[in-house]
Amino acid sequence: MAADGVAGGGRAARAVSFTGAVKSYGAVRAVAGMDLEIGRGETVALLGRNGAGKSTAISLLLGLAEPDAGTVELFGGPSERAVRAGLVGAMLQEARAVTRVTVRELVAFVAGRYPDPLPLAEVLELAGIGELAGRRVDRLSGGQTQRVRFAVALAGNPSLLVLDEPTAALDVEARRAFWESMRAYARGGRTVLFSTHYLEEADVHADRIVVLDRGRIVADGTGERLRHSAGGALVAFDLAGRGTAGLELLPGVRSVEVRGDRARLRTDDSDATVIALAGLGAIRGLEVAPASLDDAFLALTTGPTAHATGPTAHATGPTAHATGPTAQTTDPAAREGETV
Ligand SMILES: Nc1ncnc2c1ncn2[C@@H]1O[C@H](COP(=O)(O)OP(=O)(O)OP(=O)(O)O)[C@@H](O)[C@H]1O
Known part of the structure; x- marks a missing residue:
């Protein structure tokens, strides 16, 4: 797999490593000292209440934000290297699509920026948007847009798929189809990290659940283990x-x-x-x-939040201003306009 090409730490290198990672926004410690290793091939759910730090952790992981302290690595090296090598696909919250292009054009454009993309037909099928291929991306419903985002994340055939609340706007049927596709993708030995508020989704679809609270990991294990720990x-x-x-x-x-x-x-x-x-x-x-x-x-998470004083951040956070056709990829070119 292409991942081996950048595994600076050799075969043992993890897909994801956070070591003492800290990220603050003013007085808010969004990620407050995070140690986390995700092995290749694992499917991991990041679970937490609003404002727990999930999106911030994902931004650090993708190199969209820099940690104030500690390190975050992908495949044994800096995030940027893995991203440039086309190893990472991401589906972020609130990223707006470009106007006037069709779904097919958008997905093909993104796929073309990766060294080893999936065939277009396969991406459209996996994301369940075959019938939408000729539609303009700015004329889709919320759930359809969400599925296009998934297609964009998958297009490059990434070794690591990062999904920030991937089912947020999906109806029951689309949700079921999404998880089926995600699992099929993961079965190919890929690593998947997804954030969610839905405990059941985490339980059913992840090998491992990492619970975040106030920027810290408060539990890490299988659903079974979490139940037991409570x-x-x-x-x-x-x-x-x-x-x-x-x-x-x-x-x-x-x-x-x-x-x-x-x-x-x-x-x-x-x-x-x-x-x-x-x-x-x-x-x-x-x-x-x-x-x-x-x-x-x-x-695990009950108690007053130390910093949940304002509206949740993702509307204005580091993922919100991604607007280009590559907005949901992690292609460094897509980050030129970043203000983080
Ligand atoms: N760009 C930003 N500027 C200021 N504060 C921010 C910014 N991004 C996040 N925060 C704050 O950091 C904390 C963690 O936010 P984050 O978006 O990472 O949480 P989350 O777990 O993804 O929440 P949600 O489930 O609501 O999406 C929150 O208190 C939030 O208000």
Whole structure:
């Protein structure tokens, strides 16, 4: 694969390496010391609330922004080298397409800038836009535009595909088709990094989920591992007038939450917790359920955001002003107008 051509660190080089990366905007530490390695062939989801730092991390990774401290490397070298070598395709938020060109012209233009592009027909099919090929790119719906962005990201047959909230504007059917294509692409040994707010998408479509909160990685692992880290199960029962004192001391219990007359215990050992509750005679309306990924995510990221004081940044952030036909590629030529 072409990636081997720039793997300065040899075969062991990672697709992506963040080492102590920091990026601040004024007083806001958007990325606050990030260490992350992504191996070749992995599909990784970047998950986090609004303002968690996902887009900023992606900008650093693509070389669209420079870290204030630390390093970010792609394929064992500077991002720019990997980008110039055509190893990277990206689908960013809010990038506007040029006017007056057709979908086919745009995708062909982008493909032509890469050394080893995919055949045009294959790109159009993968992105599900065969029928739109003759349409002008500035006359598409939001979801259609999103699919064209995906095509632009795929066009160069990149070894690393970076997708910032790729399904944001897609309807259910388009979403399903998108993930099918993404997985087919990843199966060819490519590395995929995508950001999302959808926990289920991360769980189903990524090998690994990296949870960001306030610019830091607060969890990194499979969905299963995340669920476990949040407490393996939830045990709920009716308090029936009894108090909650001592519940947090029961075996396995990590946290206690009370809603109305019902207590919800997050526990690492539901059997032990239930036996202890039975010993207390507190089993009315007893329910045991595995912790959901939502539970895990909330447990990992709940709390006041240190810097979420304004509107989310991506409308004005480093990805927003990419306007040319290569706006969603990472071709350095496309970044000449960057103001970051
Ligand atoms: N260009 C910028 N100027 C000032 N602040 C910025 C800029 N870009 C991002 N930020 C701030 O950095 C923090 C991280 O923003 P970022 O866009 O990376 O988060 P995100 O996880 O991608 O959010 P979302 O899910 O809403 O897209 C936010 O507090 C945001 O306001």
